Amino acid sequence: MSDSPAPPATPANAPVRSPRPRDAEATKALLLRAATEEFAEHGFAGARIDRIAERAGANKRLLYVYFGDKQALFDAVVADQAVGVFRAAPMDDGDLVAFAAARFDYVLAHPEAGRIAAWRAFEQLAATETEIANFRSRVDAVAAAQRAGRVRADLPAIDLFAIVLRMTDSWISAPPALRAVGTTPPLSPTRLREHRAALLAAVRGVVEPHP
Incomplete structure (x- = not known):
């Protein structure tokens, strides 16, 4: 007979715990x-x-x-961010003004998207297949809009899209010294509304067909 103490009895009303399956x-x-x-x-x-x-x-x-590995994880993050922006700022009809507004709003609400894009450009990491496919579809949409006469056609579609893409980041990624020049806090609702309106007016001026 063992002299080891018996395990404590389980109360009759104690809940039965089953292993939680891994999700x-x-x-x-x-x-x-x-x-x-x-x-x-x-x-x-x-x-x-x-x-x-x-x-x-x-x-x-x-x-x-x-x-x-770490590279595959980073690629997964970049692909996930690309999908997020692509869904938030679709451009099936080549509407660069609507794209600029939607992308500005998305990056403002999801600052990690802009920071990851900046890091990957700085570190010169290779583009993922998801990114390439997304950008190709956008450039193709601009080209189709040019052929339909909705967008100026005197610039290559890829350059026109690249210009508008950078315009959407113009305030969010502006140097701190430039932000300090303004009379209102750089990320205040008032300043952001002002810049958004200026951004869309500028994009219209850049992309509208010339008479």
């Missing part, structure tokens, strides 16, 4: 969100896998299981 998709989404925050703050080179796992409250091993 792979939820964990993957948490890791992707944590990676988005980490890359937005530190760029590709400065991001750390340990910090991403800690942000997500997940085991680091799962990050490699779901995404592979």
Whole structure:
């Protein structure tokens, strides 16, 4: 007979706890969100896998299981951001003014999208297939609008789109010294409304067909 104490009895009304099944998709989404925050703050080179796992409250091993290496994870973040912008600012009809308004609003509401784009351009990382396909569809839409006479046709479609794309970032990514020149706080609702109106007027002036 063993002298070891018997385990404490379980109360009759105690809830029965069953193991909680792992939600792979939820964990993957948490890791992707944590990676988005980490890359937005530190760029590709400065991001750390340990910090991403800690942000997500997940085991680091799962990050490699779901995404592979650091480059594959960054590509997944970039693709996710590209899909977000693409959905928020569609341009099937080549309407560059509507695109500029929608993209400005989206990047303002999702600053991580602009920061990740800036980091990847600075670090000169290769474009993903998702990005290339999205941009090609937009340039094709501009070209179709040019053929239909809705958009000026004296500039190549790819250049016209590139110009408008940068215009949408003109205030959000403006140098701090330029922002300080204004008389209102640079990101105040008043200043943002003023800039948005100026942005759309400028885009109209750039893209409308010449008589």
